[in-house]
Amino acid sequence: MKMTVGKLYLCPTPLGNLEDITLRVLRILKQASRVAAEDTRHTRKLLSHFDIHVPLVSYHEHNKIKKTPYILERLLAGEDVALVSDAGTPGIADPGEELVREAIGNGIPVIALPGPVAAVTALSASGLTSTPFAFYGFIPARGKLRKGMLADIERETKTTVFYEAPHRLLKTLSELAGMSQKDRQVVVARELTKIHEEFIRGTLDVVLDHFTQNPPRGECTVLLEKKVEKMEINMSPEALVDELLATGFDKRDAIREAARRLGVPRRDVYNVIHKKK
Template sequence: MSTAGTLYLVATPIGNLEDITFRAIRILKEADLIAAEDTRHTGKLLHHFQIETPQISYHEHNAQSRIPQLIEKLQMGQIIALVSDAGMPGISDPGYELVCACAEAGIIVSPIPGPAAVVSAISASALPSDRFTFEGFLPVKGKARTERLTQLAAESRTMVLYESPHRLLKTLADLQAHLGGDRRVTVARELTKRYEEFWRGTVDEAIEHFTTTEPRGEFTVAIAGHTPSPKTLSNDELLAQLKGLIAQGLSPSQASRQLADQTGVPKREIYQLSLSLKPPTEN
């Protein structure tokens, strides 16, 4: 009985061909077959690096019929390299379904890391990158789009999404309506390519800019997360909460610090209020 092969997820350049790794080139040369999103597009890459491995198409329109064929080849011991048109396979493309099928069949899946637009954009966005969420392409229209935007309005992490040039202004307008025009964004264009550009500002400013400057190329948009406004409390409300915390055994200083964290009111202000409280009487 033959040993099952391996599916390699090979990251390819998102623009600049120099970004491909030595390992990626080696795997593409050694594989028995390359499953490509667009064989013509990938053919140009293979020709550039003098790679003669045969290709087979694998994309969203033929995934369901192609997956059983690829699984059969893998079970026969073949090595298959999966590539998308650009970046890491399985990110916003049907590679996910093939990976799931391989996992279910007990076939090894090995990622060959490399370029990814989402990581490139967030790293240079000048927005918080310690925690972020990747949204891919938003639903194009209707209830699904509205619901997604409503969810994103309350998201505290930096958000990253992909957008095409002809829909960029529509998406910016929807961000303005749901997240507010003062929300900060970084719009990255043509990453790693000759005309790479990062535009930074508010949603309102982005709409003004791209209304007068025609959007061209592929876009990756990073959006600042939601920052809740400090809750405004009256002195009486602050005093009432202070009394409750002190009654639980906290010192005035500890209670002031905790309340400051919860409300955004400076600790010094709250502590000064605490000094007006009468110490508890002893029985």
């Protein structure tokens, strides 16, 4: 008789507000044979709050190579394992993707439960274009990898989302400001879902100045407006908008397209058009 394998459940946990955990996640955590946790001390406190008492196994960036075979062994023996990170969804800029690949390769069902992701939470309230967007996870602290990733982010033609530690935020914003358009919009979301949640919005220079005067605290989610290449157009905003209107654009879309072609903020074109009247 063939033994039934267990299931690997990916269980998102709150970013900071315990009310954000789902009923389904709580049920799976209670029913699991064991919970694989990024930080067992942190997860034990979370489970205790909800009166959940399940064996814990440590699974994080520095021991994943050693612990993956053990977790696979338990899954193949028929145990259900719930994987959690300290906050948010496992495998999304957190430990988990390697374990997921190994589980899939061994015919083990992987079940992802919906829940908190800091990048998506911040994006939804950023005011920036949400589709498409590019997610870069954590920025490397130093070296060629850091320089390469920042260069990729600066060139990105989609709204970009990444995570940064508070003590490196000023350095990162300064480096981006030095290589990018000064009027490029950026949003920094910090302390998401917590009492002191804050969204700081503005151009790179404005946001950099804000955090120079107000040192950031708490992990930050940074969102950068997509890069728009300026087109060589020898035409005033008014004339370009009139030309676009004549080709069938409505007024709002004509202003947006004119701003894109000129490489200037949409509000600048809007102000010019309305001052004309």
